[in-house]
Amino acid sequence: MAYIEIRNEFKRYQMGETEIIANNDLSFDVERGQLTVILGPSGAGKSTVLNILGGMDSPTSGQVLVDGTDIAQFSEKQLTAYRRTDVGFVFQFYNLIPNLTTLENVEMATALTPDALDPAETLKAVGLEKRIDNFPAQLSGGEQQRVAIARALAKNPKLLLCDEPTGALDYQTGKSILRLLQEASQNHNTTVIVITHNAEIAKMADRVIHINDAKVRTVEDNDNPLPVEKIEW
Ligand SMILES: Nc1ncnc2c1ncn2[C@@H]1O[C@H](COP(=O)(O)OP(=O)(O)OP(=O)(O)O)[C@@H](O)[C@H]1O
Numbered sequence: 001m002a003y004i005e006i007r008n009e010f011k012r013y014q015m016g017e018t019e020i021i022a023n024n025d026l027s028f029d030v031e032r033g034q035l036t037v038i039l040g041p042s043g044a045g046k047s048t049v050l051n052i053l054g055g056m057d058s059p060t061s062g063q064v065l066v067d068g069t070d071i072a073q074f075s076e077k078q079l080t081a082y083r084r085t086d087v088g089f090v091f092q093f094y095n096l097i098p099n100l101t102t103l104e105n106v107e108m109a110t111a112l113t114p115d116a117l118d119p120a121e122t123l124k125a126v127g128l129e130k131r132i133d134n135f136p137a138q139l140s141g142g143e144q145q146r147v148a149i150a151r152a153l154a155k156n157p158k159l160l161l162c163d164e165p166t167g168a169l170d171y172q173t174g175k176s177i178l179r180l181l182q183e184a185s186q187n188h189n190t191t192v193i194v195i196t197h198n199a200e201i202a203k204m205a206d207r208v209i210h211i212n213d214a215k216v217r218t219v220e221d222n223d224n225p226l227p228v229e230k231i232e233w
Pocket residue numbers: 013015020021022040041042043044045046047048049197
């Protein structure tokens with residue numbers, strides 16, 4: 001059984017008279033410890049399925065099995081516990097708390113998590129040991145994204161979900177962020193899912209799920225995912 005099994009997942013929104021189908025009968029698997037890229041154009045339904053996987057939203061119907069448990073059936077309380085202990089998020093615009101230092105941003109995430117890693121050690125691992133007392137506004141975009149990754153990784157999550165993590169970054173900085181994500185899966189066996197509309201990024205993935213117009217179009221496995229350094233875009 002795969003670590004994640006999504007089966008016939010629908011997400012519909014009613015906007016007055018109009019029904020918007022953001023996810024239309026999605027089914028796919030994600031393997032434990034792998035890096036999976038979900039690729040598709042704007043509006044395809046990628047963020048919708050990622051938010052559902054992260055317990056931030058629930059599907060209209062269908063199954064979302066994570067480690068054998070259907071999180072689509074979770075109560076609000078169960079979803080809160082799931083988000084807290086099992087999931088780390090990385091967003092395009094970092095979402096750091098501006099009036100907390102780098103270290104405090106990470107500590108805030110780990111305070112409620114049972115198996116958390118040491119916040120200062122995790123910041124060191126992403127190359128930020130010299131910036132732990134800085135506030136987000138004192139850091140570059142790439143550094144802020146490193147803090148966001150440290151914040152997610154320090155929770156020691158089973159699942160690391162990344163929504164366009166390089167979308168606001170320049171090319172080289174984006175690559176260094178992708179390297180951290182590839183390391184999380186290859187060296188720490190974290191299950192990593194990255195959403196992007198950049199097809200080149202898919203070359204670093206173990207599995208690529210193409211979503212277009214609310215449907216899964218193809219699922220491809222890469223036998224030889226490229227190291228981030230070999231990818232160009
Ligand atoms: N809360 C909502 N209410 C109504 N429609 C929504 C809502 N959230 C998303 N949608 C619609 O669902 C569709 C899929 O949106 P989604 O954000 O999942 O796409 P996406 O592939 O992540 O796009 P992008 O790359 O631009 O973020 C879009 O048509 C969007 O307008």
